[in-house]
Amino acid sequence: MKGVLLVNLGSPDSTDPKDVKKYLDQFLMDERVIDVPYWLRAFIVRGIILNTRPKKSAEAYQKIWWKEGSPLIVLSERLQEKVQAKTELPVALAMRYGNPSLKSGLQELHDKGITEVMLVPLYPQFAMATTETIVVLSEELRKEFFPNMKITDVPAFYNKPEYIKALSNSIKDYLADKDYDHILFSYHGVPERHIRKSDVTKSHCNPEAGNLACCNTPSKAHEFCYRHQCYQTTKNVIKELGLDENKVSTSFQSRLGVDPWLQPYTDRTIVNKAEKDGIKKLALVTPAFVSDCLETLEEIAMEGKHEFLEAGGKEFYTVPCINDNDEWVDVLAKWINEFNAN
Incomplete structure (x- = not known):
């Protein structure tokens, strides 16, 4: 049974x-x-x-x-x-x-x-x-x-078409009546060493900041590579919704300790979008989480919003998780x- x-x-x-x-x-x-x-x-x-x-x-x-x-x-x-x-x-x-x-x-x-x-x-x-x-x-x-x-x-179901469609529709529905300049996909962070440890090839993954060559090069390592799967999730949603790639970014939140974690960091990215890029209206999506939780409701919806407005932003939208x-x-x-x- x-x-x-x-x-x-x-x-x-x-x-x-x-x-x-x-x-x-x-x-x-x-x-x-x-x-x-x-x-x-x-x-x-x-x-x-x-x-x-x-x-x-x-x-x-x-x-x-x-x-x-x-x-x-x-x-x-x-x-x-x-x-x-x-x-x-x-x-x-x-x-x-x-x-x-x-x-x-x-x-x-x-x-x-x-x-x-x-x-x-x-x-x-x-x-x-x-x-x-x-x-x-x-x-x-x-x-x-x-x-x-x-x-x-x-x-992991990040690449399943039916999941991507459901996720994309939930994002589209929430933002339908919102006026935004940019969408930031924020995923929970992990230490860079976790990416290397999960690399079944022991030679493919290079999770250092700014180096996405390994994520964009087909490999068996991608089956267990968190960073690749996060970036691929963003790409899948961009394609499903027909979004402008120049108006979408990916970042990672919730680091702990002094060891390097996946970058770019969400908190710094939020501030930079307002201060350096002049973004006034920012939408945040958190596709590493199925259910809203402390990391989405407090760290992003409250702290992230505060940081963005303090840096000169005007509107901050947190898209709910896919939930139920x-x-x-x-x-x-x-x-x-x-x-x-x-």
């Missing part, structure tokens, strides 16, 4: 600094998020970050928290409910960090007699800290607790029903 497990990033249980600290500990102690030896990761996370960041992060969560709870969790639940209404297969929901846990999601399906699971990481682009960590943990849990269960994971958009629901249901038919 088949079933489906949708998996998103996760969220603290509340905006209490204690819950935020617990969440950050689980998130940042993941070896695929901060990929350094355990002793050094523990020193950085538990010796430094968790002594300062939880209070600040809790304040940020308080700005975007809904009455129903965490926006990411609420939106994920809405997506699950809509998808469930369009398929006969049981559809469960889990988070990589926080609750409901991956183990609880697999347990829910197991208790319903499910022996074959379609695992859907809700990330359009592959990355060590997103898709890979979900797939790896799911397999570890399967071996330990559900040995008779088969798991089939859905790979009906066309996106139909795409997921289509993939699930195809899985059921095979």
Whole structure:
């Protein structure tokens, strides 16, 4: 019997600094998020970050928290409910960090007699800290607790025409009545070393800022190259909507630590668009996220807007994530029903 497990990033249980600290500990102690030896990761996370960041992060969560709870969790639940209404297969929901846990999601399906699971990481682009960590943990849990269960994971879908069409239409619909000069596609950042580590050829990827030759040269490495997949997502949407390439840019947000992360950085790009390029009306799209969350609602919609206006910009539009958009629901249901038919 088949079933489906949708998996998103996760969220603290509340905006209490204690819950935020617990969440950050689980998130940042993941070896695929901060990929350094355990002793050094523990020193950085538990010796430094968790002594300062939880209070600040809790304040940020308080700005975007809904009455129903965490926006990411609420939106994920809405997506699950809509998808469930369009398929006969049981559809469960889990988070990589926080609750409901991956183990609880697999347990829910197991208790319903499910022996074959379609695992859907809700990330359009592959990355060590997103898709890979979900797939790896799911397999570890399967071996330990559900040995008779088969798991089939859905790979990155950044290049799937039906996804690109749904994403593009959601952008077009939101901006239909907006007057803007430029669109900035902002993706979550990762350290440059993650790109090199994910390079299956061990020789193709060169993630240094400004060097896009490797991203534009066909290679097996692109199957697991986050940067290539981000730029390709932007290209796909430009083509789908017939946008002027000169009025679209790509950047990366949310860096941590002193090591080089993917560039250009979103915060600097936002300021430069206003100060150097004279852009007065800027639209922001965040296609690395399926669901709106802290990074889109606070970091972009609030902080990004403030930075842009301070730098001389006049209008700042944050395009909502694809969330539980009906066309996106139909795409997921289509993939699930195809899985059921095979």
